[in-house]
Amino acid sequence: MTATIQYTMVWVDNRLSELTSHVTPVSSTLLWVPPLAFGTTVRRVTYIADDRKDNSTINMWLQRQGFMFYKLTRKLELICPPSLEKFPFDDYECSIELHGYGGVVFPLRQPSKSYEAGPVEVDMTAVTSQFVMTGLKLSSRVTPLNKHTGCELFGANCTFPTNDCPLMKGCSEESDECYWCKHLVGTCSYMSATDQCSNTSSGLATLEVQLSFSRRRWSHVYRTFVPSVVIVGCSWISFWLHPSDITARVQLCITVLLGLITTAGNRKEHGVTVVRAEDVWMCGGVIIVTLALFETVVVNSILRGNLSFCKSRGTRVEPIQGPSTAWAEDEEKEETSSASNETTASRVDFFSRILFPIGFTVFVAGFLLYYI
Known part of the structure; x- marks a missing residue:
């Protein structure tokens, strides 16, 4: 991310007093400048309109009393990697720090009727990003060298409704709405x-x-x-099919599972090693569909008699003299067992129609509460 900042330094040097009778422009290469340094998030500083290379550019002035005014404009390249654990529900902050040494302080003050603060402009017409700026905090503090905590001189907390200009990229300067978007200033508390x-x-x-x-x-x-x-909801259609339609039910669950895995694979980004919220969401969906596939296998096993929750004991029948009717009794028992298995399988499907949506709803609610 790049940011352009402009600030003015003012200090007093008694050695330079009475050297001029009016405000005199001088070159910054001829006089000393208070020591300043940027924080660790600033990786590169580009000098803009500086007189280090061109002496024709003057941005330092000397007053009679020895006051020095030094105006600087710098373009900064910032490195603020966001944390991806909550992607895509992640918010992050990026800080720009300017440190002063040797008695340098930043005496900011609250705007009033006689003093207007310089606006922090956010040009939304030149930004194409996955993020939107939501706020800005400004603080000035002094930390003694022998202490870990310092005293805060000034603080400002601003909110920026930058999302109000989503379609203003490349707009015309003549438009009032475009001008407002290019000079967007938040509402601040000091x-x-x-x-x-x-x-x-x-x-x-x-x-x-x-x-x-x-x-x-x-x-x-x-x-x-x-x-x-x-996709996850489509896997629940198998619960409404007859338990004997094993081919259709398995094909439906496998197709849904492959579709979900393909969707998760297409969203994978190379170089990301953390478990993101999106990965947890996809993993939960895969587990739900896999359980639906297992339910289909269980129902088919119950229907075929390979899996039964209760086995009835056969009653002992004394042999009776007369013509044999064993074939009829076996057929009746098979029909009774088949009807019982089908009833049990239908009950499992009935409860699955209720429990799977409830379980997925609980997962979604827990996911949203944790990550949002």
Whole structure:
């Protein structure tokens, strides 16, 4: 991610007082600049409109009392890898830190009628990303060198409704709506504690800008979650087929299972080693469909008499003189056993029609509560 920042440094050097009678532009290569350093998230800094290479560009001015004004514009390349455990329901934050040493402080103040804050502009017309910016936090603090915690001088918490401009990419500058989207500024709440902080002239001063992002989720809902729910629901059709239709039921479950595995495989991203929320969702769907396939096998085994939950004891019949009717009795017993097995198999299917949707609903509810 890239970010362009512009800030002005002001400091006093008594050695430079009375050298000029008015504001005089000077080159930054001729005078010292207070030491500053960016945080670890900044991997590269590009100088924009700086006089390091071209002396014709002046961005430093000297006043009579020795006040120095130094205006800088920097383009930063940031590395803020998001955590993918909750993908695609993940939110993440990226911080830009500017550290000052040797008595440098960042005395920010709350906007008022006489002082207007410089806006933090979010140009949504030039952004194509899976994330949308949702907020910004600004803080200025000083940490003494011999302590781990510092004093916060200023804090601001802003919300950005950047999603209100989803279709403004490449819009015309003449449009009022396009201008509003290019100069979008959030609603901020401020906290100032400058008077409560002491010994701010020494230690490590930090100016932190924290950007909050949220992933755009509706595309994942329509491409991943809704199709997988439909696929899992199709496996429950087998419960409404007759237990003797083993071929149709097995083919249906296997087809649904392969379709779900294919959908999960197409969503796999190379280089991702963590278990994501999407992976847990697909694994749950595969387990539900696999259980439906096992239910089909159990029902068919019950129907064929290979699996019975209760076996009735045969009553002993004394031999009776007369013509033999054993073939009729065996046939009657087979018919009775077959009817009993079919009834048991139908009951298993009946309860499966109720328990499988309930179980999947519980899984979905637990998944949403944990990850959202």
